[in-house]
Amino acid sequence: MRTYALAIAFFAAAGLAPLVVDDAFLLDTLVLILVWGCAAGAWNIAGGYAGQISLGHSAFFGLGAYAAALCGVRWNISPWYGVAIGAAVATAAGTVIGFLANRLRGPYFVIATIAVSQVLLLGAARWRGFTAGSEGIPVPFRAGFWALGIADKRIWVWIVLVLALVVYLSQLYLERSRRGFQLAAVREDEDAALSLGVRARRLKVAAIAASAAFTAVCGALWAQYVGFVDPLYVFSVDLSVRFSLAAIIGGLGTALGPFLGAVLVTTVETWLRAEFGGLGSHLVGLYLILYGIALIVMVRYAPQGLMGLIYKR
Amino acid sequence: MRGVTKRFGGITANRGITFDVAAGELVGIIGPNGAGKSTLFECISGFYAPDEGEVELEGARLTGLSPDLVCRRGIARTFQKLRPFQGMTVAENVMVGALTRTRDVRHARDQAHEWLRRVGLSEKANAYARTLSTGQRKRLELARALATGPRLLLLDEVTGGVDQRSIPALVELVRELHAGGLTLLVIEHNMRVVTAVAQRIIALHLGEVIADGAPAAVARSPRVVEAYLGQAYVA
């Protein structure tokens, strides 16, 4: 029970916060923490549990975001369909990337994932007819749960919290299930795993596809929340790096790690933005310098991230 | 195996290797370094696809199948350069093998503990694999491969790097497994071990089979002597 105390505390606090907190800014931060936590957790499924490091996950996020936005703008249907469509398309894309994962190892796979996300970025930015091009799509606000037009931030917290729990529990599942053990074996030593009868290739593809689907759902919800989809942001390499950053700082390959990482990353960012945003947005880059340094240091000296520091494995 | 040939660039690692192994046999494979023994195992276990020739298991074609498929068909192997899953515990390592045969995690865990008991690693069950000594790692590798429930086990230098005192226990273990009905192909450099356990020995040299028969006969074969010790020693 003790090992889960922190997780229980985290989710309980997130769930109860809307009942006691009124401040819109704080609630907004909480929603973002949960969204980035989910995205980081989704990334973690591929990167942490399957060992397939990708810096192109923004491709899936963007697919989800666009799916939701286009549902509202072009097809006039509920963005919940967007969530489903985004997840479906992302799963297909994830399968393709999984195929690449079986042909490339290490950094070359990373480069391939970046290339894929950039193709989507350029496609979305140039395809005026379909996606309104590089101006992005403002997501129309239609009130009501079905249209995901929710003004009350507290409800948003709970919506995203449900997703967060699903992502968290999915990761836990990977720690205890048969597939999870096999996946861990593939991550440790693919050839040895193969010699033991583990279907390594298939597992890798499945992990990446699942990771893609979750990421897309995050993107779709985020698009509805924020109200605007900008292709240059939503498919950016920066965003992909951000998912991995939160997961690594929090604890690669742990279920709660991505969420802890998201807490740290998001709070520092929103605080700095509030403080320095007015002065000159370029100063906001300061915190990213810190993160870059933190990444370099942590990945070498504290590879287990915050979870490792807390739980001294 | 029939006419198995494997080339790497200009080197023919295996050349026309042909032999049959009957169920329940314990066959030793010997040969000087570079004879192509490990390559043979790679061809059987699916890590390499032979350029020519066929590998069959009880009539079913194995040639060119992927390693995980080969394992599921009933052939397991150990590696000469040990490859434990470092970040997992000893028990978890064996579980990965067990999970190929059973879907239930708890059952796999029980089986893992059982195999650990048989190889004598029970007290290390919850230690991380990276903390094990070489001899212990050899036994872990063995337990892990056995957990997949193979009919044929390929042992690659199972006594390599193990200190002298531990060898008899390992040999005894191999004998027990054989007595239990397991078919074994054993690559070994240690001639004492091989002659002690093997009913039959196949000698490889420069990629070809140069002898195939009872241990005593093979040891005396002039080609084998020449391969190991050079021309001058052929009596």
Added chain:
Amino acid sequence: MRVVNFAHGEFLMLGMYAAFWAFTLLHADPYLTLVVAVPLFLAVGWGSYALIMRPIVHTSHNVQVFTTVGLSIVLQNLALVLWTGDARFVRTSYYASVINLGGAVLNLAQVVAFVLAVALTAALFAFMRFSYTGKLMRATAQDRSAAMLMGIDTGRIYALTWAVGITCVGAAGVLLAPIYPVYPTVGLQFVLIAYIAVVLGGLGDMAGALIAALIIAAVEVIGSYTIGTSWKEVLYLLLFIAILVVRPSGLFGQRGSETLGV
């Protein structure tokens, strides 16, 4: 060296900024800056190796990937904080000059950049092929343990390899400054092409990379001519993905080198 440097583009960016500041503050022509840039970036390369790369040269791929990614983030944002995100331009007097080569009208700066770049590449190639140090570098690349056994100080070779790489890309940045706008994130688009060229040409094959770069340029130009300029980048990115699917070892690389995980 078997390390992919995800901060590669950022050193290019630094080269471009170096040219910009030299031009703005000292009125130095970029091609003059080039001469200074070479030793400067050698030093930067050496320094960054000692500070950041040396501790991780023997660690896992993931650690290396994220270390260079972290470096990329630091450099990008350092530039952002110091010099803001505004695009800068190196407007030399010959900015708009063109030269006429048999009917084709070419931008002077681009031609000069091309010539110098090819010259530098040829020099590098010759260095790797014919000089003693070059042989040391290639030997270490092929088999690190054997190289150590031969008495080669692999640590220093790696430092040199890294520094040479940084110098090349820094010099490239200086050459590009008169042609392209300079801003903190300018590295990405170029580095992506660089990766594509290397993979297409075959990992570890310099001549291959050069040929591949020319192929990519051809594709880009033909693409922009037939399909329209807005889609040309998509074209070579898709080409890249297609290559990865069909022949990941590149045109001239060894089969299977991409699955060795570098």
